[in-house]
Amino acid sequence: MSKIILSAAIRGAHQIHDRVQKRLDEALEKYGEKQEIGFPNTAYYLPIIYGMTGEKVERLGDCPKIMRIAEDLLPPVPAENLWTPYLGPGLDAGMATLFMEEIEEAIKYVDGPNPVDGIWLGAADDVIMRERGVEFVDGTAPGFCALLGSAPDGETAENIVKELQQKNLYIWTSANYNGTTVAEQLAARDVQLGWETRIVPYGREVSSVVYSLGFAARAAMSFGGAEPGNYRRVLLYNKNRIFAFVITLGTVTDEWYANAAGAINYGFPTIADTDIPEILPTGVCTYEHVVSNIPHDQIVQRAIEVRGLKVQITEVPIPMAYGPAFEGERIRKEDMYCQFGGNYTDAFEFVEMKEMNEVEDGKIEVVGPEIDDIEEGAALPLGIVVHVAGRKMQEDFESILERQVHHFINGAEGIWHMGQRDIVWTRISKKAKEKGFKIRHYGEILHAKFLAEFPAIVDKVQVTLYTEEAKVKELLEIARAKYHYRDEKTAGMTDESVDIFYSCTLCQSFAPTHVCVVSPERLGLCGAYNWLDCRAAFEIDPTGPNQPVEKRGVIDELKGQWESINEFVYQNSGQSVERVNMYSMMEDPMTSCGCFECIVAFLPICNGVMIVNREFTGETPCGMTFSTLAGTVGGGNVTPGFIGIGKVYIGSKKFIRADGGFLRVVWMPKELKELLKEQLQKRAEELGVPDFVDKIATEEVGTTEDEILPFLTEKEHPALSMEPMLA
Ligand code: SF4
Ligand code: ZN
Numbered sequence: 001m002s003k004i005i006l007s008a009a010i011r012g013a014h015q016i017h018d019r020v021q022k023r024l025d026e027a028l029e030k031y032g033e034k035q036e037i038g039f040p041n042t043a044y045y046l047p048i049i050y051g052m053t054g055e056k057v058e059r060l061g062d063c064p065k066i067m068r069i070a071e072d073l074l075p076p077v078p079a080e081n082l083w084t085p086y087l088g089p090g091l092d093a094g095m096a097t098l099f100m101e102e103i104e105e106a107i108k109y110v111d112g113p114n115p116v117d118g119i120w121l122g123a124a125d126d127v128i129m130r131e132r133g134v135e136f137v138d139g140t141a142p143g144f145c146a147l148l149g150s151a152p153d154g155e156t157a158e159n160i161v162k163e164l165q166q167k168n169l170y171i172w173t174s175a176n177y178n179g180t181t182v183a184e185q186l187a188a189r190d191v192q193l194g195w196e197t198r199i200v201p202y203g204r205e206v207s208s209v210v211y212s213l214g215f216a217a218r219a220a221m222s223f224g225g226a227e228p229g230n231y232r233r234v235l236l237y238n239k240n241r242i243f244a245f246v247i248t249l250g251t252v253t254d255e256w257y258a259n260a261a262g263a264i265n266y267g268f269p270t271i272a273d274t275d276i277p278e279i280l281p282t283g284v285c286t287y288e289h290v291v292s293n294i295p296h297d298q299i300v301q302r303a304i305e306v307r308g309l310k311v312q313i314t315e316v317p318i319p320m321a322y323g324p325a326f327e328g329e330r331i332r333k334e335d336m337y338c339q340f341g342g343n344y345t346d347a348f349e350f351v352e353m354k355e356m357n358e359v360e361d362g363k364i365e366v367v368g369p370e371i372d373d374i375e376e377g378a379a380l381p382l383g384i385v386v387h388v389a390g391r392k393m394q395e396d397f398e399s400i401l402e403r404q405v406h407h408f409i410n411g412a413e414g415i416w417h418m419g420q421r422d423i424v425w426t427r428i429s430k431k432a433k434e435k436g437f438k439i440r441h442y443g444e445i446l447h448a449k450f451l452a453e454f455p456a457i458v459d460k461v462q463v464t465l466y467t468e469e470a471k472v473k474e475l476l477e478i479a480r481a482k483y484h485y486r487d488e489k490t491a492g493m494t495d496e497s498v499d500i501f502y503s504c505t506l507c508q509s510f511a512p513t514h515v516c517v518v519s520p521e522r523l524g525l526c527g528a529y530n531w532l533d534c535r536a537a538f539e540i541d542p543t544g545p546n547q548p549v550e551k552r553g554v555i556d557e558l559k560g561q562w563e564s565i566n567e568f569v570y571q572n573s574g575q576s577v578e579r580v581n582m583y584s585m586m587e588d589p590m591t592s593c594g595c596f597e598c599i600v601a602f603l604p605i606c607n608g609v610m611i612v613n614r615e616f617t618g619e620t621p622c623g624m625t626f627s628t629l630a631g632t633v634g635g636g637n638v639t640p641g642f643i644g645i646g647k648v649y650i651g652s653k654k655f656i657r658a659d660g661g662f663l664r665v666v667w668m669p670k671e672l673k674e675l676l677k678e679q680l681q682k683r684a685e686e687l688g689v690p691d692f693v694d695k696i697a698t699e700e701v702g703t704t705e706d707e708i709l710p711f712l713t714e715k716e717h718p719a720l721s722m723e724p725m726l727a
Helices: 002-032 047-053 060-073 088-111 126-138 154-166 181-189 206-222 231-241 252-267 298-307 395-410 430-435 440-453 471-489 531-541 563-573 624-632 647-651 670-675 679-687 703-715
Strands: 142-151 170-173 197-202 243-249 270-272 337-339 347-353 364-367 378-380 382-389 415-418 425-431 460-466 499-504 516-518 548-551 552-557 598-604 610-612 642-645 665-667
Touching: 002 088, 002 665, 047 060, 047 088, 047 231, 047 243, 060 088, 060 243, 088 430, 126 206, 126 624, 142 154, 142 206, 142 252, 142 298, 142 364, 154 170, 154 181, 154 243, 154 298, 170 206, 181 197, 206 231, 206 252, 231 270, 243 252, 243 298, 252 270, 252 642, 270 298, 337 347, 337 430, 337 531, 347 395, 347 471, 364 440, 382 395, 382 471, 395 440, 395 471, 395 531, 425 430, 425 471, 440 460, 460 471, 499 531, 516 563, 548 563, 548 598, 548 647, 610 624, 624 642, 642 647, 647 679, 665 703, 670 679
Parallel strands: 142 170, 142 243, 170 197, 243 270, 337 378, 347 382, 364 460, 610 665
Antiparallel strands: 337 425, 382 460, 415 425, 499 516, 499 548, 598 610, 598 642
16 A cells, blocks of 8 residues: 555544544443444444444443454554555554444434434445345346545536446445535435435445445345454455445545545445545455546546446437436426326236247337327326247246336336336336437337347347327237236146246355245245246246256145255255255245345244234334344244245245144234235135234234234134144
8 A cells, every 4th residue: 555545544544533532432421331322223233343343332331342443453643754565554544444433423323413314314224235235146236336525516426426327336425525415416406316216325424434334244244144253254245246436526535545445445446536646556456446536427437447347238229328226216297298007097018929920120119199299297098019029938928028117117217117017107207308218219128128138038029109099998908818817827826736846046146055946836035036937037047046846756745845855955055954845934944045025933922923024124023123033034044933935925825834824924014914905815715714814913013922912812813722833
């Protein structure tokens, strides 16, 4: 490390030390040692400290010890011309900085100003961390850019951020420069901020960088299986798996240097727009550590090269930006030019396969008015009809492709899309219209994306967009008949009706022993892969993560155990799981990775089970919140008494059948109950207990077993009179 940076980082760390020590002393004086501190809804305490040292900071009284650890790391400020050939002291100063700043930010949650304020979001909780962290793992988002400071003007800020969004990266902003921040510059230009658009304003101060690096530490512990305190693994996971870097806009102060040094520990380089000393030799990073003086129109490209990120982007021929970062964008009525569907008009989308000679690849047609033929604020009917052909295309893939329409269309900047089939609702913004977006571009997007994402099954794509009412109505009937046909076909499917189940090992990238076995009546625990999806995925990529598993040698019909499936799971779990019961959570249940939609947990006093979904952040009767539970259950482990599941499995006839089935459910959050209302009711009727759903307690009844038991007794919940769940 160049001596200048070395001394700057160390000087900065010392400044931070003096400030945080003072703040901590004051807080201890004011609130006492017993005062609880921490970030909201997380099982990882102050995550950088926890990840690097294993220390759980829960109270103010735990902080002085961490300050001592930081002081031990903190080298003395070097004499002006001291030359040192290695990075060590600067890196240590950087790590000490992060520990101290984490304490500082945590104190703010107690003492104010609250880090969550106006546009500022403060720490991401574990629900967000898991949801978004999974994207880092599966590649939907390769990583993040920690963006510090502010651009010379709003337009430059917006250009830089757009470019990062188009590379699918998260943009996490911290620190102010020249009295403002990138986040404020964007807000002033009406750019939507938040997790949905991937632009996350953590905080105004440079210390909020700890929210970025704390996220990275949690990802390593949660997805990378790094034990708290194993700093090597935490850091290596980030260096190897998370494509992240720091961009600084504005004068790099000593404190910024100290934070940059902290990031270099993770293998995250810093790219600056100002002329600061560079650190070019490769060491901790496999590339340059600090690169300076990069013009704004090149800074994103340069950062990506330095960090060695390969971003694959399909060119989508539309006049706006395109990428998953735009999927979360909303379009308010005032910003809308026109809309289709919702409660205003009929709108549907329909993918149908045709013979090769019946499809003209790239042909896109609008039948009815185009956007220039209508007034601002108009609502038009819309039928999106996609014809695909391919040598390996099958009828069963139609619905799989159709489900992608939502996702593909939403990727366009300034376009919003919701729903599928005949409940579509989509809007085109005024901005998109100004840039030249036409209705035909819906077709351009689908053509480009289907070919790019499904090359194994799709060879030709033709799209017709109907905006003429009579035609939409006519085709809607045809589409509805087909939807119905598809539903009948899948509804009739049972596990007994097939000879082959499918595996999914996609999540092994972060939970190496995890294997989902997906059957017609039990979908993958993330909720995203059912049996048909897995079958299609296998056709599309025969060597991919979804493999057929023949069902042979039944061992236990009721519990759902077969010899051949045991063998497969044993081989594919790195020989760590010997047996699996498809329909039991108590005995040899399936492994749980980390992306389950819900967790089912055994409640001994109630002789039943509770189900909690990821969105529910409160306490639950098993004594743990979802995020704490997830930390216990996930990671590819088998934990009898607990399983991760997809929501749809709750209504399945095979739902924990061997343990008593659906009638064991004694508690679930109100929101989940509401969401699955119809499915639950149907299942209750099938089981001959039509008022069963009302017997399931929610958080309104209580959040401990003792609180809900009287309710269950009063309602004569069937679980109470079933045989003991624990044999
Ligand atoms: Fe596949 Fe299961 Fe992971 Fe879903 S949870 S992606 S089904 S391994
Ligand atoms: Zn998973």
